[in-house]
Amino acid sequence: MFRASDYSNLLRQLEQFFTDSANQKPIAKRLEPEILREQLSLDLPTEGKPVEQLQTDIANYLTYAVKTAHPQYFNQLWGGFSSPCFMGDILTSATNTSMYTYEVAPVATLIEKTLIAKMGKLVGFSEPEGQFTTGGSNGNFMAMAIARHRAIPTLKQEGMVNSPKLIAFVSADAHYSFAKAAHLLGLGANQLWKVPVDEQGRMVVAELEKQIAQAYAQGAKPFFVAGTAGTTVQGAYDPFAEIATVAQREGLWFHVDGAWGASVLLSPTHRYLMQGVEQADSVVWDAHKMMGMTLMCSVLLLKHRGMMLSAFSADGTDYLFHAGEEEPIDLGLSSIHCGRRVDAVKLWLTWKQLGDHGWETLIDQYFTLAAQAEAIINAHESLAMVNPRQSLNLCFQYIPRNSQQDPNTLTLKIRQVLWEEGVAMVNYAQLDNRVVFRLVICNNQTSQSDIKEFFESLVAIGQRLEQEIG
Amino acid sequence: MFRASDYSNLLRQLEQFFTDSANQKPIAKRLEPEILREQLSLDLPTEGKPVEQLQTDIANYLTYAVKTAHPQYFNQLWGGFSSPCFMGDILTSATNTSMYTYEVAPVATLIEKTLIAKMGKLVGFSEPEGQFTTGGSNGNFMAMAIARHRAIPTLKQEGMVNSPKLIAFVSADAHYSFAKAAHLLGLGANQLWKVPVDEQGRMVVAELEKQIAQAYAQGAKPFFVAGTAGTTVQGAYDPFAEIATVAQREGLWFHVDGAWGASVLLSPTHRYLMQGVEQADSVVWDAHKMMGMTLMCSVLLLKHRGMMLSAFSADGTDYLFHAGEEEPIDLGLSSIHCGRRVDAVKLWLTWKQLGDHGWETLIDQYFTLAAQAEAIINAHESLAMVNPRQSLNLCFQYIPRNSQQDPNTLTLKIRQVLWEEGVAMVNYAQLDNRVVFRLVICNNQTSQSDIKEFFESLVAIGQRLEQEIG
Numbered sequence: 055m056f057r058a059s060d061y062s063n064l065l066r067q068l069e070q071f072f073t074d075s076a077n078q079k080p081i082a083k084r085l086e087p088e089i090l091r092e093q094l095s096l097d098l099p100t101e102g103k104p105v106e107q108l109q110t111d112i113a114n115y116l117t118y119a120v121k122t123a124h125p126q127y128f129n130q131l132w133g134g135f136s137s138p139c140f141m142g143d144i145l146t147s148a149t150n151t152s153m154y155t156y157e158v159a160p161v162a163t164l165i166e167k168t169l170i171a172k173m174g175k176l177v178g179f180s181e182p183e184g185q186f187t188t189g190g191s192n193g194n195f196m197a198m199a200i201a202r203h204r205a206i207p208t209l210k211q212e213g214m215v216n217s218p219k220l221i222a223f224v225s226a227d228a229h230y231s232f233a234k235a236a237h238l239l240g241l242g243a244n245q246l247w248k249v250p251v252d253e254q255g256r257m258v259v260a261e262l263e264k265q266i267a268q269a270y271a272q273g274a275k276p277f278f279v280a281g282t283a284g285t286t287v288q289g290a291y292d293p294f295a296e297i298a299t300v301a302q303r304e305g306l307w308f309h310v311d312g313a314w315g316a317s318v319l320l321s322p323t324h325r326y327l328m329q330g331v332e333q334a335d336s337v338v339w340d341a342h343k344m345m346g347m348t349l350m351c352s353v354l355l356l357k358h359r360g361m362m363l364s365a366f367s368a369d370g371t372d373y374l375f376h377a378g379e380e381e382p383i384d385l386g387l388s389s390i391h392c393g394r395r396v397d398a399v400k401l402w403l404t405w406k407q408l409g410d411h412g413w414e415t416l417i418d419q420y421f422t423l424a425a426q427a428e429a430i431i432n433a434h435e436s437l438a439m440v441n442p443r444q445s446l447n448l449c450f451q452y453i454p455r456n457s458q459q460d461p462n463t464l465t466l467k468i469r470q471v472l473w474e475e476g477v478a479m480v481n482y483a484q485l486d487n488r489v490v491f492r493l494v495i496c497n498n499q500t501s502q503s504d505i506k507e508f509f510e511s512l513v514a515i516g517q518r519l520e521q522e523i524g
Numbered sequence: 525m526f527r528a529s530d531y532s533n534l535l536r537q538l539e540q541f542f543t544d545s546a547n548q549k550p551i552a553k554r555l556e557p558e559i560l561r562e563q564l565s566l567d568l569p570t571e572g573k574p575v576e577q578l579q580t581d582i583a584n585y586l587t588y589a590v591k592t593a594h595p596q597y598f599n600q601l602w603g604g605f606s607s608p609c610f611m612g613d614i615l616t617s618a619t620n621t622s623m624y625t626y627e628v629a630p631v632a633t634l635i636e637k638t639l640i641a642k643m644g645k646l647v648g649f650s651e652p653e654g655q656f657t658t659g660g661s662n663g664n665f666m667a668m669a670i671a672r673h674r675a676i677p678t679l680k681q682e683g684m685v686n687s688p689k690l691i692a693f694v695s696a697d698a699h700y701s702f703a704k705a706a707h708l709l710g711l712g713a714n715q716l717w718k719v720p721v722d723e724q725g726r727m728v729v730a731e732l733e734k735q736i737a738q739a740y741a742q743g744a745k746p747f748f749v750a751g752t753a754g755t756t757v758q759g760a761y762d763p764f765a766e767i768a769t770v771a772q773r774e775g776l777w778f779h780v781d782g783a784w785g786a787s788v789l790l791s792p793t794h795r796y797l798m799q800g801v802e803q804a805d806s807v808v809w810d811a812h813k814m815m816g817m818t819l820m821c822s823v824l825l826l827k828h829r830g831m832m833l834s835a836f837s838a839d840g841t842d843y844l845f846h847a848g849e850e851e852p853i854d855l856g857l858s859s860i861h862c863g864r865r866v867d868a869v870k871l872w873l874t875w876k877q878l879g880d881h882g883w884e885t886l887i888d889q890y891f892t893l894a895a896q897a898e899a900i901i902n903a904h905e906s907l908a909m910v911n912p913r914q915s916l917n918l919c920f921q922y923i924p925r926n927s928q929q930d931p932n933t934l935t936l937k938i939r940q941v942l943w944e945e946g947v948a949m950v951n952y953a954q955l956d957n958r959v960v961f962r963l964v965i966c967n968n969q970t971s972q973s974d975i976k977e978f979f980e981s982l983v984a985i986g987q988r989l990e991q992e993i994g
Contacts, residue, residue: 055593055605055969056542058535064611065528068618072526082630087853090630096638098872102879105607111876112615115869118631119619123525129628132863135525135620137575141534143617145582147610148538149589150602150818158599158949160552160560161588168566188658191862199708213712214684230840234860238669240710242683243838287843342863348620349865368713370700373757373953373962383557390704392661393602393812395819395865399585402568406581409572479628483843492843499525 056148060105067112072135075121076499080476082120090118125497125504126478126511131286131314131343133497138407139347142400153186153394154374154386163385166398169405173339174355176319178332183362184355185385186397190313191231193338193354196366196390198222198235198278200336200356201307203365205277210365214240221269222278223247225257225292227285229311245274254441255290257281259297266304278307283328283337284315287483287492289447291315295330302333310334313352315445317344320413324421327445341401344417344446344496351397362388416498420446423505424495430509436516437509440490448493449485452516459523462489464516471515478508526618530575537582542605545591546969550946552590560588595967595974596948596981601756601784601813603967608877609817612870623656623864624856625845633855636868639875643809644825646789648802653832654825655855656867660783661701663808663824666836666860668692668705668748670806670826671777673835675747680835684710691739692748693717695727695762697755699781715744724911725760727751729767736774748777753798753807754785757953757962759917761785765800772803780804783822785915787814790883794891797915811871814887814916814966821867832858886968890916893975894965900979906986907979910960918963919955922986929993932959934986941985948978 075081085093094114121127123135151159153166166186174182187193202220203210209217220241224232226248236246247269249262262279269276279301281292294310301308310316310331316339318324319331331337335358341351356362359381366388374392375384386392408416424446431437431450440449451461452468465482466489472478483492491512545551555563564584591597593605621629623636636656644652657663673680676687684690690711694702696718706716717739719732732749739746749771751762764780771778780786780801786809788794789801801807805828811821826832829851836858844862845854856862878886894916901907901920910919921931922938935952936959942948953962963978 055546056539056607058532058539060607061535061611061614062528064614065531068614069526069528071618076525085630087626087630087634091634094631094634096634096872098638098642098875098880100880102877102882105611105877108608108611108873108877111873112611115615115631116619120621120628120630122620122628130622132620132622135618137526137530138578140617141531141575141578141582144531144534144538144614145585147613147617147818148541148605149586150592150605151590152600152602152819156557158590158592160555160557160590161564161585164557164561164564164566168568172568188662189861189863191860192658195860209710209712210707211712211714213689213706213715214710215687215689215712217685219683219685229862230838231862233838233840234836236683237680237838238860239708240679240684242679242681242685244681245683340863348617349622349863366704368700368703368707370703373951376952390661390665390708391659392699392701393659393810393819402566403578403581405568407572407575407578410568410570412572481843482846 063109064112067116071116072123075124078126081124081126081479082473082476083118084474085118093118120479123499125499125501126508127497128493129479129481131494131496132349134346134499136346136404136498138404139400142403143348146396146399151396153396154384154389154392156383159396162396162399163383165402166385169398169401170353170355173353177337177355179355179357181359182355182357183359184353185362185389187352187354188391189350189352190311190338190340191234193352194229194231194280194311195235195238196354197309197336197338199239200361200365201278201309202239204307204361205275219245219274221245221247221274221276223249223262223265223276224280225249225282226251227255227288227290228280228282229286229313232280254444255285255288257292257297259293259300262297263300276304276306278309280309280311283310283312283331284445286314287447287485288441288449289315289445291327291444293330294328295333298330298333308334310337313338313340314343318417318445321417322414323418344420345413346498347401347404351401366390420495423500423502424448426502427493427495427505430506434509434513436513440485440488446495449490451488451490454520456520459520464519465489465491467519468512468515471519472512477511533579534582537586541586542593545594548596551594551596551949552943552946553588554944563588590949593969595969595971596978597967598963599949599951601964601966602819604816604969606816606874606968608874609870612873613818616866616869621866623866624854624859624862626853629866632866632869633853635872636855639868639871640823640825643823647807647825649825649827651829652825652827653829654823655832655859657822657824658861659820659822660781660808660810661704663822664699664701664750664781665705665708666824667779667806667808669709670831670835671748671779672709674777674831675745689715689744691715691717691744691746693719693732693735693746694750695719695752696721697725697758697760698750698752699756699783702750724914725755725758727762727767729763729770732767733770746774746776748779750779750781753780753782753801754915756784757917757955758911758919759785759915761797761914763800764798765803768800768803778804780807783808783810784813788887788915791887792884793888814890815883816968817871817874821871836860890965893970893972894918896972897963897965897975900976904979904983906983910955910958916965919960921958921960924990926990929990934989935959935961937989938982938985941989942982947981
């Protein structure tokens, strides 16, 4: 049934894949879907074949997979590779179970609770509660659902039809998952009010206060405000302490979306960015971003015990959950999921290996690389930061010498060439009507020399394109 | 960075774990949480340690993990082990990416679309659309959200406060995720109306019609009805063709929850159970149940193209999604998730290995084992089926010779001893005020002799307990 030797070919194939990544072999072979489809043998056959023959399919997969552990992979808010994490993932798959009951997942349940306690304490919650979720969007959704339940507990059974109009507040730069949550929860996306931000993308709390007053004036009921720890584009941290003061005064649930940025809590040097987070009612924190876990590895942390169970319990679950305690051990009872993958074990093994100090080193190293990148940009005549760096995001443009040429078009084009030539993957975004590179530092395979090389490649392509355009 | 040799110890540990499973070593070492916690070194240290030293932590994990691939594991609607699936999981972890864009997941996106097309065609949809979800509950939730969007498209922006009262219908034996969905979506759990079932747990469609009329009479708006393919306890299949007729007449969205039971579509012999499913608007199908994939591997299939995008699109996603086509290749645009794990590759590899015929053989074999189990129960004087078997669930009781003894207590006690002694794990449920064993057949490691052995153990324990009680 399970022979270790059955997997040696696969591991050798992976070793080659990672060696190619490390040796700066093309980061990706970019093909349009129609062309790629022809290169692959995707079809699902009527007759099967011996498992050994899957090697070709695996090889095909690896040939066209994006090398997300390539040192020049900066495309998303995640990347890199961690060996203990990979071991944890293998262990999880092999011992296949579901997070819903202690009965079938005894060790994983205790591990998940251990991590929730540890991460909750790092936030500053004295009696943290929480769960691993299926991602940051899922965590933000759950937080808003719990807040709604606290605001109007009868709504769980009776629905929103006769409820007051509930208003949720986020900054204009908050993640789109809040709009989806407001829609899904039946508030309607229009009831997600977006508070203006300053130039660096931080919520202007005076504007929040105005909007709250406006909502009351309209007869609506404000119930929820979310600050962001590390916005998607600029990496901004909202002023949590100020938001907390307003939230407490107005009786709003205060949530912090730290999907991207909460990991700075691991660094005594940089955790000041999170000041005031301990006053939040809930926090989302993705360990698959700065902490380098494989997707998914995301937690929702809550300050108040019992809120999840109260919000998410349902009738008709007794076929699955047999324990009847007051604070039940089964995580599934307070979940919106039924079956759920074990995402905690890989983080637990990695934490064992790194220790708190290892995490600190990792986060501090990212900030060092980000500072290095910022210095390169500031020193180079063809590069310009759009706003000063706040954390690990660098938003910058390529500035052509000829002022007749459009930096937006050029920035976009350079990004495309970097990718098509397999040199580097970096994303772009719109910022104040400008197209900007959004360089994010969260790949543990990236060194100082890689950062240097990245900008050299980028500038070289920029100069080439400038000449081509003429 | 990645050396195949780094994982040889782990694979050897896993080999031992699976060898123990196959050799019928205890299926689990059942300990109370407080005791188990003492056996484990759960703490997350300040200082780390070399990755080689994780072996002890891994060994601890394996010692107390439940052997879900043990041939006597019948506890949940999943179990067993598949080598190509495990390879797919390893491949997924190593090439770590997210299902949201074609840019970072080109091959996985095409693979997911291939599987959606294949599984949609098996349902009988001519132009299927869909996505992998994070589980059956998530899929049921999404289906209800899409149905709500179709019923009242303005609700997405405006919310439910001024909407008519929306009513969703499921059978009394449907999964609890529908109640959670009704709550979360803002309908309120009370607006999930439960249609009575017949003795075998199938929806009585005449009762559905009555309830729809009643809803209209109350000024409410029926919008959604779900049939179940394989109910959780009895494995019942609702009469889909009849429900479809009512749904079409009344303009309701017709969803089928086939999380457990849709896999019978893979068997020409048993797919008759799904008759009428092709008339559904959406179907949930978990491949981590009968198809033996590791958790999670669940799909939501839709008959109508464009519905997901229309229901789930949001503003503010342009930092991530750069393609602007009419039918965009990026799956994340029509998702309620942002990052999402690649769950399709393991299923694709397994399908390549098994082929359609391999799946057919697997499903048919489960039905053969279930028929064998039913025959054993019916032939044994101490065992009694509560209702005739409909698919792969067997609900039965242990009947004591002394009619003074309570079959409910005895059934529960036998279940507990089987588990505590590490012999077998089988779940129980309440059915018509009786406590019943719920034996489910979906473990590819289970053979005919294992089934025989299971009942021998069960009866032996029953007889022992009868004597002890006296």
